Amino acid sequence: xxxxxxxxxxxxxxxxxxxxxxxxxxxxxxxxxxxxxxxxxxxxxxxxxxxxxxxxxxxxxxxxxxxxxxxxxxxxxxxxxxxxxxxxxxxxxxxxxxxxxxxxxxxxxxxxxxxxxxxxxxxxxxxxxxxxxxxxxxxxxxxxxxxxxxxxxxxxxxxxxxxxxxxxxxxxxxxxxxxxxxxxxxxxxxxxxxxxxxxxxxxxxxxxxxxxxxxxxxxxxxxxxxxxxxxxxxxxxxxxxxxxxxxxxxxxxxxxxxxxx
Numbered sequence: 001x002x003x004x005x006x007x008x009x010x011x012x013x014x015x016x017x018x019x020x021x022x023x024x025x026x027x028x029x030x031x032x033x034x035x036x037x038x039x040x041x042x043x044x045x046x047x048x049x050x051x052x053x054x055x056x057x058x059x060x061x062x063x064x065x066x067x068x069x070x071x072x073x074x075x076x077x078x079x080x081x082x083x084x085x086x087x088x089x090x091x092x093x094x095x096x097x098x099x100x101x102x103x104x105x106x107x108x109x110x111x112x113x114x115x116x117x118x119x120x121x122x123x124x125x126x127x128x129x130x131x132x133x134x135x136x137x138x139x140x141x142x143x144x145x146x147x148x149x150x151x152x153x154x155x156x157x158x159x160x161x162x163x164x165x166x167x168x169x170x171x172x173x174x175x176x177x178x179x180x181x182x183x184x185x186x187x188x189x190x191x192x193x194x195x196x197x198x199x200x201x202x203x204x205x206x207x208x209x210x211x212x213x214x215x216x217x218x219x220x221x222x223x224x225x226x227x228x229x230x231x232x233x234x235x236x237x238x239x240x241x242x243x244x245x246x247x248x249x250x251x252x253x254x255x256x257x258x259x260x261x
Contacts (some may be wrong), residue, residue: 004058010034011062018067019074019177020089020151025156027226029222030103031096032058037213039158042111042200043208071180083253084260086233086244091261093230097223115222121224129232141175143191149176150195158200158207 005158010032017025029035041052077085082173085260104110179188249257 007055008062008065011059011064012066012070014059014157015063015066016070016074016129017156017225019071019180020085024159024229025153026159026227027093027096027100027222029097030222038205039079039208039209039211041160042204067180068183071177075174075177075181081243083246083249083257087257088232088260090234097226100219100223100226104216104223107215110216110220114216117217117226118220119223122228125225126228126232129161129229130235141172141179143187145172146179146188146191147195147198149170150192150197151199152183152194152195154194154199155203158203159222170195 002044010029014025015044015189017028026035029038039054041048045052053190055248074085104114115246152209176182176192183189205216
């Protein structure tokens with residue numbers, strides 16, 4: 001029973017990666033120690049089907065609960081206390097970096113190629129994510145676009161550090177939160193599940209192979225995206241109406257922000 005509750009709580013935490021800008025469900029899964037097993041399950045679903053289903057069932061239940069229960073309060077907090085919430089989670093993410101570095105060096109020592117991977121990922125992903133809103137513009141909340149949202153959410157699991165909610169700020173983030181909040185099964189949940197399943201099928205085997213063969217490179221890639229995406233949630237972006245805004249903050253506010261961070 002305690003194991004089920006523990007796994008459900010892990011699922012709830014991972015769900016925050018779906019609904020908080022800048023937060024990656026994949027990073028949260030890695031921090032909670034279930035990322036690599038999840039990738040193995042997605043890549044080889046029939047290898048240990050019974051054991052894996054029993055293991056991940058409470059995680060999946062927790063994820064659904066997290067999405068359903070926290071979409072409204074997160075939406076409210078972001079609307080009224082955006083800066084405090086985002087800096088709090090930025091601090092939480094930065095606090096996980098040492099554990100990711102330790103995991104990156106678990107199977108081999110860091111070398112020059114690892115550092116090149118890290119810096120290239122940090123710079124390229126930072127520029128790309130910051131420019132996304134200016135290049136793509138906004139998308140309307142249609143069935144097909146929610147399939148795209150599902151694909152992005154799945155990538156947020158498959159590629160730790162990639163925040164799907166950051167990418168969904170191209171116009172799908174608020175409608176998605178509304179759909180989650182109202183449990184819109186056919187307009188929101190169904191297309192998102194379709195997009196997620198198709199993406200898991202297409203990319204999970206690749207990530208499983210990459211983790212087995214290029215473990216250190218993959219984790220330095222992850223750390224680069226983690227740091228760039230975390231930095232971006234703290235920088236105002238004129239291309240996104242939902243990016244962070246520091247307008248009207250006092251000195252006391254900045255002290256409180258530093259405390260939460």
